[in-house]
Amino acid sequence: MLVPRSRFSRPPALALVLVRSLLRPALALAALALLGAVPARAIELIPHRAFYRLHLDLSEGGPSDVVSADGGMAIEVRETCDGWITNQRLLLSVSRGDDEPVVSDNNFTSWESKDGLSYRFNVRDKINDDVSDALDGNAHLDKIGGAGLASFTAPKRKDVALPRGTLFPTAQVARLLEAAEGGSHLFVRGVFDGTAIEGPDLVSVAIGRAVPLASLPVLEAFRGHRTWPMRWAFFPAGDDSPLPDYELSVRMLDNGVVVALGLIYEDFRVSGTIDRFIPLERPKC
Secondary structure: OOOOOOOOOOOOOOOOHHHHOOOHHHHHHHHHHHOOOOOOOOOOOOOEEEEEEEEEEOOOOOOOOEEEEEEEEEEEEEEOOOEEEEEEEEEEEEEEOOOOOEEEEEEEEEEEEOOOOEEEEEEEEEEOOEEEEEEEEEEEEOOOOOOEEEEEEEOOOEEEEEOOOOEOHHHHHHHHHHHHHOOOOEEEEEEOOOOOOOOOEEEEEEEOOOEEOOOOHHHHHHOOOEEEEEEEEEEOOOOOOOOOOEEEEEEEEOOOOEEEEEEEOOOOEEEEEEEEEEEOOOOOO
8 A cells, every 4th residue: 555645734743652752763773673574474465446535534633724625545456467556546625714725636556566676656646736746767676675776767867776675565565464463563664655756765653453343334354354553654765853754544454455544734634434445356377
């Protein structure tokens, strides 16, 4: 699952006391320590389409002049014989006071090899129908846990070094779930998704206690499967601030399906629960 960046305001300081108290050097050391971790078990991600309705949630943040925020998000994860294809679209309209709504339309497509070593990406973002970001390129790693290189072809040609231990998004989700299955409460890694030309983010995920999925009509086939509440904090490359650039809350099934999510901005939060789910066939290889 790719996670969308903030397009409206700088996100707040971390709400989690544990993560707020950590500085980036400590996070980096934690990430290196995880390189040699032994997975609890192999995670089996499933191909699917999922749709989420988004709505304003003022449960976090201080006083706000946001009067409405609504939209939707669609995620498609398709499996091929050699990789994973992810398509994602986030459409969100936010109104503050008497101002005209700001409409953010974020589109993302990627292909990631199953061995986690190769990656291609395409990003197209609009604000009120004007293109705000357009990024294309590819990346590769020398080996699992090794260093690599990302090559952007848009918005300009640029090569970015990927530090040792960098993960691509699908591999990150699999390793994150392995850590959750093994009882870990904090997962920290460098992740490159192609949404920023500066390079990979350092992603710190606080993992809550697993609970079985209750009855949910669109996910009835997975009733009783374990889910984990998670808080994702993103620290951009080259930024030494102890505060994250943005945050997300996620509730994730043991197969990688996101049950619920929250986009956390400086003075408001947008929340959503899965509205439709369509399983996709696996390839016959």
